[in-house]
Amino acid sequence: MRRALLVPLTFLLASGGSLLRAQAGLLVPTSSGRPDASVLSLREMTVDIGIARGYARVNVRQVFENHTSSVQEGTYRFALPPSAAVGDFAVWDGLVRIPGVILEKQRARAIYKELTTQRIDPGLLQQGEEEDADAGRAGKSARPSGGALFSVTVAPIPALATKRLELQFQQEVPVIDGKGEFRLVLRPPDGEAPVAASLTVRVRLEDAAFEAMPSGLPLKATAEGAEFSGSAVKLGKDLAFRIRPKGSDLLRLSAFRNPDGVLPDGLALAPWERPSELPPEKDGFFLLEARPGGAFPEMKLKGAKLPAPVPIRAPQRLAICFDTSLGHRWAGLETAYQHLVRVLHDLRPADQFALIPYDRTPGSAALKKAGPAEVEAELNALRARTLGPGANLPMALAAARKAVGDKGRILVLTGGQGAGGSKALLAAAGGAPLFVAVTTGEAGEALRSASDQLLAPTATEIETDLFFRRVLAPEEKKEARGPASDEDAPFKVGGGEPKLRHIYPVMVQPMAPGSLSGWVGRYAAPQPRLTFTLASNMLPGGKASLEAALPEKALEARDLPRRWARARVDDLLARIELEGEKKEWIDEIIALSKRYKFVTPYTAFLAAPRSLLRPRRIQPGDPVLRVECDEATRAATALFPFGLKLELVRRPGTNVWEGRFLVPEGFKDGRYAVRILLRDASGARASETKYFILDGTAPRIRPELPASARPGDLIQVRAHADEDVVFLHARLGDGPPIPLRWDAAAGCSVGLLRVPSGPPGSREVLFEAVDGAKNRGFVRASLEVRP
Amino acid sequence: MPLAQSRKRLLLAGLALALVGGAVAAWKLRRDVRQAYDAPTRRVQPLAFAPLPAPAVKVRMWGGAEVAGVALGPEGLVLAGGFGVAEARGDLGEGLPTLQASALALWRDRPVVALAAGGLFLRRDRAWEELRTGWGTLHVRDLVESPGGELLIGAQEGLFRAAWGASVLERLDAAPVRSLALVPGGVVWAGGEQGLRRVDAGSARTMAAPDPWVDGVAVQGRDLLVLTPQGLARGPFDGPLAPVAGAEEASSFAVLGDEVYTAGQGRLLRFGAGGRPAEELPGSPVRRVFARAGVLFADTDAGLLRRGATGWSPARSRPASLPPGPSAVNALAWRDGRVIAGLFNGGLVVGAPGGTSPAAAGPDLAWVPVRGSEAWGVNAILSAGGAVHVASLRGVARLEGGALKAVEPKDAGAAFSLASTREGLVHGYGQGVLLPGPRMLSAFHGLPGNQALALAEGPEGSNLLFVGTPTGLGAIAGGRVAWRTEPGDGRLPHPWVTALAVRGDDLYVGTYGGGVARRAGRQPGWREPGAFAAFPETAGLKVNPGCLVEAGGRLYLGTDGRGLWRLSADGSRFVPLRLPLPSQHVTAIQAGPEGLYVGTPEGLARLPLSLPEEPS
Numbered sequence A: 001m002r003r004a005l006l007v008p009l010t011f012l013l014a015s016g017g018s019l020l021r022a023q024a025g026l027l028v029p030t031s032s033g034r035p036d037a038s039v040l041s042l043r044e045m046t047v048d049i050g051i052a053r054g055y056a057r058v059n060v061r062q063v064f065e066n067h068t069s070s071v072q073e074g075t076y077r078f079a080l081p082p083s084a085a086v087g088d089f090a091v092w093d094g095l096v097r098i099p100g101v102i103l104e105k106q107r108a109r110a111i112y113k114e115l116t117t118q119r120i121d122p123g124l125l126q127q128g129e130e131e132d133a134d135a136g137r138a139g140k141s142a143r144p145s146g147g148a149l150f151s152v153t154v155a156p157i158p159a160l161a162t163k164r165l166e167l168q169f170q171q172e173v174p175v176i177d178g179k180g181e182f183r184l185v186l187r188p189p190d191g192e193a194p195v196a197a198s199l200t201v202r203v204r205l206e207d208a209a210f211e212a213m214p215s216g217l218p219l220k221a222t223a224e225g226a227e228f229s230g231s232a233v234k235l236g237k238d239l240a241f242r243i244r245p246k247g248s249d250l251l252r253l254s255a256f257r258n259p260d261g262v263l264p265d266g267l268a269l270a271p272w273e274r275p276s277e278l279p280p281e282k283d284g285f286f287l288l289e290a291r292p293g294g295a296f297p298e299m300k301l302k303g304a305k306l307p308a309p310v311p312i313r314a315p316q317r318l319a320i321c322f323d324t325s326l327g328h329r330w331a332g333l334e335t336a337y338q339h340l341v342r343v344l345h346d347l348r349p350a351d352q353f354a355l356i357p358y359d360r361t362p363g364s365a366a367l368k369k370a371g372p373a374e375v376e377a378e379l380n381a382l383r384a385r386t387l388g389p390g391a392n393l394p395m396a397l398a399a400a401r402k403a404v405g406d407k408g409r410i411l412v413l414t415g416g417q418g419a420g421g422s423k424a425l426l427a428a429a430g431g432a433p434l435f436v437a438v439t440t441g442e443a444g445e446a447l448r449s450a451s452d453q454l455l456a457p458t459a460t461e462i463e464t465d466l467f468f469r470r471v472l473a474p475e476e477k478k479e480a481r482g483p484a485s486d487e488d489a490p491f492k493v494g495g496g497e498p499k500l501r502h503i504y505p506v507m508v509q510p511m512a513p514g515s516l517s518g519w520v521g522r523y524a525a526p527q528p529r530l531t532f533t534l535a536s537n538m539l540p541g542g543k544a545s546l547e548a549a550l551p552e553k554a555l556e557a558r559d560l561p562r563r564w565a566r567a568r569v570d571d572l573l574a575r576i577e578l579e580g581e582k583k584e585w586i587d588e589i590i591a592l593s594k595r596y597k598f599v600t601p602y603t604a605f606l607a608a609p610r611s612l613l614r615p616r617r618i619q620p621g622d623p624v625l626r627v628e629c630d631e632a633t634r635a636a637t638a639l640f641p642f643g644l645k646l647e648l649v650r651r652p653g654t655n656v657w658e659g660r661f662l663v664p665e666g667f668k669d670g671r672y673a674v675r676i677l678l679r680d681a682s683g684a685r686a687s688e689t690k691y692f693i694l695d696g697t698a699p700r701i702r703p704e705l706p707a708s709a710r711p712g713d714l715i716q717v718r719a720h721a722d723e724d725v726v727f728l729h730a731r732l733g734d735g736p737p738i739p740l741r742w743d744a745a746a747g748c749s750v751g752l753l754r755v756p757s758g759p760p761g762s763r764e765v766l767f768e769a770v771d772g773a774k775n776r777g778f779v780r781a782s783l784e785v786r787p
Numbered sequence B: 001m002p003l004a005q006s007r008k009r010l011l012l013a014g015l016a017l018a019l020v021g022g023a024v025a026a027w028k029l030r031r032d033v034r035q036a037y038d039a040p041t042r043r044v045q046p047l048a049f050a051p052l053p054a055p056a057v058k059v060r061m062w063g064g065a066e067v068a069g070v071a072l073g074p075e076g077l078v079l080a081g082g083f084g085v086a087e088a089r090g091d092l093g094e095g096l097p098t099l100q101a102s103a104l105a106l107w108r109d110r111p112v113v114a115l116a117a118g119g120l121f122l123r124r125d126r127a128w129e130e131l132r133t134g135w136g137t138l139h140v141r142d143l144v145e146s147p148g149g150e151l152l153i154g155a156q157e158g159l160f161r162a163a164w165g166a167s168v169l170e171r172l173d174a175a176p177v178r179s180l181a182l183v184p185g186g187v188v189w190a191g192g193e194q195g196l197r198r199v200d201a202g203s204a205r206t207m208a209a210p211d212p213w214v215d216g217v218a219v220q221g222r223d224l225l226v227l228t229p230q231g232l233a234r235g236p237f238d239g240p241l242a243p244v245a246g247a248e249e250a251s252s253f254a255v256l257g258d259e260v261y262t263a264g265q266g267r268l269l270r271f272g273a274g275g276r277p278a279e280e281l282p283g284s285p286v287r288r289v290f291a292r293a294g295v296l297f298a299d300t301d302a303g304l305l306r307r308g309a310t311g312w313s314p315a316r317s318r319p320a321s322l323p324p325g326p327s328a329v330n331a332l333a334w335r336d337g338r339v340i341a342g343l344f345n346g347g348l349v350v351g352a353p354g355g356t357s358p359a360a361a362g363p364d365l366a367w368v369p370v371r372g373s374e375a376w377g378v379n380a381i382l383s384a385g386g387a388v389h390v391a392s393l394r395g396v397a398r399l400e401g402g403a404l405k406a407v408e409p410k411d412a413g414a415a416f417s418l419a420s421t422r423e424g425l426v427h428g429y430g431q432g433v434l435l436p437g438p439r440m441l442s443a444f445h446g447l448p449g450n451q452a453l454a455l456a457e458g459p460e461g462s463n464l465l466f467v468g469t470p471t472g473l474g475a476i477a478g479g480r481v482a483w484r485t486e487p488g489d490g491r492l493p494h495p496w497v498t499a500l501a502v503r504g505d506d507l508y509v510g511t512y513g514g515g516v517a518r519r520a521g522r523q524p525g526w527r528e529p530g531a532f533a534a535f536p537e538t539a540g541l542k543v544n545p546g547c548l549v550e551a552g553g554r555l556y557l558g559t560d561g562r563g564l565w566r567l568s569a570d571g572s573r574f575v576p577l578r579l580p581l582p583s584q585h586v587t588a589i590q591a592g593p594e595g596l597y598v599g600t601p602e603g604l605a606r607l608p609l610s611l612p613e614e615p616s
Helices: A012-020 A105-117 A135-141 A330-346 A372-384 A393-404 A422-429 A445-450 A461-472 A560-579 A583-596 B002-038
Strands: A026-029 A040-052 A055-066 A072-079 A085-093 A096-099 A101-104 A123-125 A149-157 A162-172 A179-184 A195-205 A208-212 A225-234 A239-245 A251-256 A284-290 A317-323 A352-358 A409-414 A434-438 A453-455 A491-494 A500-507 A517-523 A527-535 A543-550 A603-607 A617-619 A624-628 A633-639 A645-650 A656-660 A670-680 A685-694 A701-704 A714-721 A725-732 A741-743 A748-754 A761-771 A776-785 B043-051 B060-062 B067-073 B076-081 B084-087 B101-107 B110-115 B120-124 B127-133 B140-145 B151-155 B158-162 B168-173 B179-183 B187-192 B195-199 B204-207 B216-220 B223-228 B231-236 B252-256 B259-264 B267-271 B277-280 B286-292 B295-300 B303-308 B311-316 B329-335 B338-343 B348-353 B365-369 B378-384 B387-392 B395-400 B403-406 B415-421 B424-429 B432-435 B439-441 B454-457 B464-469 B472-477 B480-484 B497-503 B506-511 B515-519 B543-551 B554-559 B564-567 B574-576 B588-592 B595-600 B603-607
Touching: A026 A040, A040 A179, A055 A072, A072 A162, A149 A162, A162 A560, A179 A461, A195 A208, A195 A239, A208 A225, A251 A527, A251 A543, A251 A560, A284 A500, A284 A527, A284 A543, A284 A560, A317 A330, A317 A393, A330 A352, A330 A372, A330 A409, A330 A461, A330 A748, A352 A372, A352 A393, A393 A409, A393 A422, A422 A445, A422 A560, A434 A445, A434 A461, A445 A560, A453 A461, A500 A560, A517 A560, A560 A583, A583 A603, A624 A633, A624 A645, A633 A656, A701 A761, A701 A776, A714 A725, A714 A761, A725 A748, B067 B110, B067 B286, B067 B295, B076 B101, B076 B110, B076 B311, B084 B101, B101 B151, B110 B140, B110 B151, B140 B179, B151 B179, B151 B187, B168 B195, B187 B216, B187 B223, B216 B252, B223 B252, B231 B259, B259 B286, B267 B286, B329 B378, B329 B387, B329 B595, B329 B603, B338 B378, B338 B387, B338 B588, B378 B424, B378 B543, B387 B424, B395 B415, B415 B464, B415 B543, B424 B454, B432 B464, B454 B497, B464 B497, B472 B497, B497 B554, B506 B543, B515 B543, B554 B588
Parallel strands: A040 A195, A317 A352, A317 A409, A409 A434, A434 A453, B067 B101, B101 B140, B179 B216, B252 B286, B329 B588, B378 B415, B415 B454, B497 B543, B543 B588
Antiparallel strands: A026 A072, A040 A055, A055 A162, A072 A149, A085 A096, A085 A162, A101 A603, A123 A603, A179 A239, A195 A225, A208 A239, A251 A284, A284 A517, A491 A527, A500 A517, A527 A543, A617 A624, A624 A656, A633 A645, A633 A670, A645 A656, A670 A685, A701 A714, A714 A748, A725 A761, A741 A748, A761 A776, B043 B127, B043 B168, B060 B603, B067 B076, B076 B084, B101 B110, B110 B120, B120 B127, B140 B151, B151 B158, B158 B168, B179 B187, B187 B195, B195 B204, B216 B223, B223 B231, B252 B259, B259 B267, B267 B277, B286 B295, B295 B303, B303 B311, B329 B338, B338 B348, B348 B365, B378 B387, B387 B395, B387 B415, B395 B403, B415 B424, B424 B432, B432 B439, B454 B464, B464 B472, B472 B480, B497 B506, B506 B515, B543 B554, B554 B564, B564 B574, B588 B595, B595 B603
16 A cells, blocks of 8 residues: 555545636536546637626626536536626526526525435525535625625536536726726636637726736727637636726716616617616616725835835824634635735834734734834744634724724734624724724625725735725725715705615725725605715815706616615625614515525525536545535445445535545556445435546746845745645745745746845745645745845 | 549549548558457466465454455365454464455365455465465455366456466456456456456457446356446346346345345345345345355354355354454554554444453454544544543544544544643644644744644653654744754655654654654754754655554554564664564554554554564
8 A cells, every 4th residue: 555645645626626716617527526628628708798887797608518428517616706796697408598596595495405306406506605505504694795606516518518607797896096907817826727719708898998907818909898809718817907987077976767667679788688687666776976086106115016105194003903713724824914014014113003913812912113123023923823713803802992092993814703793893993993804715794894994805906905005094084884864975965855765885985086986875756957965075175066867767877776786785784794683684685686686695596407416526635535425325435446445434414425545556646537436315326437636746846036135125936836736835934934826927926025134144945835636845945135 | 624534533533442441441450459459468477386484473463354255175164354364273364464365265175365465375284375476466356266276366457367286377368357257168257447358268358237347247057147336237148237126235246056145235135036036134234245165155243154054154253353344543542451443444443352362462352343423534542631532534532431522623624643741632633733722833833834743742841842744843832833844954864754752852753755863862952953863774664653652661663564663772773573464554553561552554463562672
């Protein structure tokens, strides 16, 4: 037996699964467990994007081709951008389109179970984890938005045939500093990029100008926006571009009202629109946009693209609560540490800060001057603190509040655990401005509700920049959160009584110079002429006015009803989080979800029919084979290519079957098939072939370092590594390992290392890489530190 | 124009001719390739019989309970299986290099046995001889003696034939074999991972089967019976094979006269000439069924049963072995007079004194499985602080009152190591080290890696906890990482640290691929890694996790494939112990009052602690 190979052996699907999280639109064959163009290839992909009023509506159509002579099953995965919500999903069964139907989640689950017992495997699409066993419970932490991964099992995919899938979603495109960024991640974070035999992208911009991004797909500007068309396109770049809003109006009003409930004949609908999305509604919907002028000055630091500190501001008192709980580890911990380094770097000597690591209890919380030595000492102390079980954020916030006093602000760097309820968070923060950066998973409702600013793990670069600028920016007037009536709305309406209600802030909030903010609401009484007045010290003269109508009938801004519904649902979810569930709120969420077609924590898409009794997922484990089966499975046997017949055992309380095995001596590296035989309670059998990669070769690394640096410098380190590398770190001296991330523009992985103080001379930087099979490779490089 | 037309016709005719010629060539090529593929690789390699030496030390062993082969010889019943080889008078496997047997047959009335780890052995004149061939080590799954006295060998490496007294071994087919059946006239049916093969004097062909994985083949009259994961199927030799109704659950079968017996899901079914199943009730769940010399045997939890005219009766009690199920021992502990064994692909089993055994080997142990599924895929066991703790792929669990209970934190993932310190129990997880408190340290905090494969408390006064990871050795003091070694820094012979032991002031570090190194305690202080001195005789050794254990005042070393080693009395070198073990892959070591328990993938052994010194 070859024990040496136990650790290198892994099943790539699960590691692939985590990698796939950031990629849009992949159909992964269950048989191989990872994208495999020899089994299922992307034959055609069409993406239609319409952006208007800071809001994008995206329609993705994909045709996958089964190249094998056997029926295949696949898992369709689509990682959504942060603020996106799925509006439609459909699978084509031959020439029949099977649309997803929005149902209450519990009911969808019940039907799903019923169908599965009849050996029909319906597609159940819900936001959050694909194996969300208890949807009603697990789903409540999710929001309609949140950058989650959608996944659904697609089967059968007939032999040598094609499968067509459609997905439609909407998302906000925040405009910050006069520009907005749209990004649909096509490029896998690791591994070989898939190839689309045909790729078409059409971008229609209603009120903005297109600006290409070098790191994105090479889109060509057109009169309408931009487009791309190509064949055999390697999806090695994301679909990313920037927009610059046209015009210089400080305020703008859009409205939609369709009391007839039917759209007139001849009205051209965009690819992402369906008439069913526009149900009859007596009320009208409006969106008031505000874009105050000015922008933050841009500054660049040597060698690193980091946000510049805000130039003019009073000294700040900042408490930073750093999550050191056991649940906050790996990439999340590293991201939080990077955020921390970034914000501490932005502090000025006159600032004061308190770094409060916390798990079940917070560490000591004393204000310190923001000098380099103090910062270094605090970072060292943090790294010396072990991760502990549990997390009590309210207690940490209370300590932070005590440290910074009335005029301080609090930054929380967390993996999202131990937040408790928003009431407790608000009480603990005691009115101090609360900035929360969530580093992994999804931000819970409590954090969303309690924070003044929240940074999601999937935020774009410009959103991240804005967040960290705001952490230290001069104090802004706190905007009221949540719904507003026409009386307490941030704007005033004169010249009529439109009966505004349920007004919600959208886009960048609070307002910032150069950014696009908005308020969406309903109106019951159309008015031909109204005056909207918005007061803000960012506006010339302290206010801006706009004369506009809330008309009887307006059909142009067809995104507004659903956009309002989303805002309304978000608000109801926040209330539920704060005050607990109320039947009328849940009923309203479900009704809005069904009416305007988007998934919420209480609803799900259901599409049928499909097949049954197939392993859903193989997870890695060294050397453990894990297969997730249907509940009815009674026995599972794995047949290995080296002759081993392994009876798998069920993991208690789960549908996971597992077996541990040894690889015989002399087995060469490569891709091997393992057959899994399943038997259910009725005696029915199913057989699936999975593949595993035996990889005993350590990854190679080619590092690149600057020739020299000085103590305190932030240097950019680069490394080229094998394609199957999943973790790549660099460590300078005794410092913590800094993750290196893939940078498409640089064509290699890049990270930032701060050179610690110390005597000049040559210092070693250790690069370490771990591949998908957990082989480790390392290499050393020297850095010359000058005085 | 006529010339042009003529040229055109000529061209078309040439093209047509070329097409026909191409088609014929393609057809011929395809036929030749198929024939070449189906043709037996009829080759021979030398065959020699090498006597095996008798073991110098008598060692008690416990392997798996399953019977793999039964034979009725002139001296009575012979069994082979996870427990080794046994006959009516007792253990017959003494002297074989490994414990678990995979196949058994009589060849000219002499037992010939195949070992699961590889190799084929003939019992002659009360001693074992190894059949050494030019084909290398064969992993044999089935053995059949032909009416002409030839031995047919079904192995992972193919189908082989040996004539009695011949000095060559002939390979009839290269496809892997799991089961064999012989038809009068010389045709051999062989089933394996690549399907059903029909092998005769001139050719080997793949035949249609209900499933490409064939577990069993037998012949009954003019019918062929084939067992696959889809159940039992039967049909004429030239096909097709049809499923046998009621035999879908079969995992083993035997043909006895006009009847077919199947075992599956613990049940034993009899299929008469009419093909209708009737259940046999031998009184204990049946794992496997055999028919030998007109007698039906069933391997059950109660031992091997024989079906006679009056029903089922014991043929032989179950040889001393672990409970039915997995038998790969990956961790060991000793507590309250009992041995606790953790299984590589299972939970815990406990051995308490009971039964009888040869006096020289010490008391026998009766093994029972431990209730609870909180530990599965056991990596380490620690008996400390009044309790037994278990680190497994399901986390850490505690053995209480004969049952397992999970220990917090339950979501920490797979656990690989345990250590008892003055502050309390330390858990080594795949994600770091959980210190009492509890507090977790990982690579983020300066450890060389996250996966804590080995833990050891430092020498008295050092206040250190050593952590072995695949990328180096770390030392923790006061809840912080005090120092670490790193890959490539040259301190250790290999960065993959799998075992740690502290003796006096010295730290011994076992690595996977680099042998053992020692950090002498006489170095000034423990504030830095210091210098490690490798034991050159262990260079390249793969030390298995946890396999560096002090027992009876000596340090023992368990390796992967190179057996058990011991540190010399003067502490200057490690010496291999040439002892019979279930396997040379040593995965666990534990000292007990009666001896040293050694775990392997094929079971465990108990060695006397008073082993003679090996010559240098």
